[in-house]
Amino acid sequence: MGPARPWIVLGATAALLAVAMGAFAAHGLDARGDARAVSLVDKAARYQMVHAVGLILCGLLARAPADVGGRWVRAAGVAFGLGIVLFCGTLYTLALSDWPVAMAAPFGGTAFMVGWGLLAVGALRGGAGTAAGSAPTSDTNAPGSRR
Numbered sequence: 001m002g003p004a005r006p007w008i009v010l011g012a013t014a015a016l017l018a019v020a021m022g023a024f025a026a027h028g029l030d031a032r033g034d035a036r037a038v039s040l041v042d043k044a045a046r047y048q049m050v051h052a053v054g055l056i057l058c059g060l061l062a063r064a065p066a067d068v069g070g071r072w073v074r075a076a077g078v079a080f081g082l083g084i085v086l087f088c089g090t091l092y093t094l095a096l097s098d099w100p101v102a103m104a105a106p107f108g109g110t111a112f113m114v115g116w117g118l119l120a121v122g123a124l125r126g127g128a129g130t131a132a133g134s135a136p137t138s139d140t141n142a143p144g145s146r147r
Contacts, residue, residue, distance in 0.1 A: 003070075004062035007077045011055030014084055018048035021092065029095070037095040044091035051080045051088075051112060054119070061122070069122025076122060079115030083108045 025041035058077035062070070087108025093101050 002063070003074070004059040007055050007059030007062060009059075010077075010081060011052045011057075011059060014048055014052035014055060018045045018052055021045040021048070034095075040091045040095035044088040044095070047091075047112070048084050048088040051084050051115070054080045054115060058119070061119075061126075069119075069124070069126030072118050072122030072125060076115045076118035079111045079118060083111035083115060086111060 021041055022045035025038050025045065029038045029041060055077055058073050058080070061073045085108070086104050090101050090105040090108060093099055
């Protein structure tokens with residue numbers, strides 16, 4: 001498995017679960033009449049979806065031909081994953097149980113912000129390959145190339 005695939009798989013899985021939790025909020029929790037739980041799950045699902053897309057973006061950047069800030073992009077992926085677990089997980093737990101975990105949410109929100117910052121640094125520091133719009137360099141080992 002290449003360096004990109006885990007981020008894409010994790011992001012797609014997080015997106016799938018975000019849709020499932022959003023549907024649960026709209027159909028399962030709403031039927032119970034618990035407006036607070038519906039609001040918490042809805043908010044968690046929205047944040048989870050946005051950051052699932054961020055994870056997929058990390059995977060796509062890891063596949064880019066130019067080095068787009070490799071370690072910064074990987075660190076952003078880790079931060080997004082931690083944010084999903086800490087922030088969204090806290091909101092889901094608060095909505096569905098009486099377990100007092102609210103203090104974990106700010107750490108998750110901070111992880112989200114750190115992730116976006118790391119992704120920005122990666123974009124600024126990366127790109128050592130060909131610039132957009134420039135002609136690609138020839139590869140004598142490429143299929144169909146003449147030697």
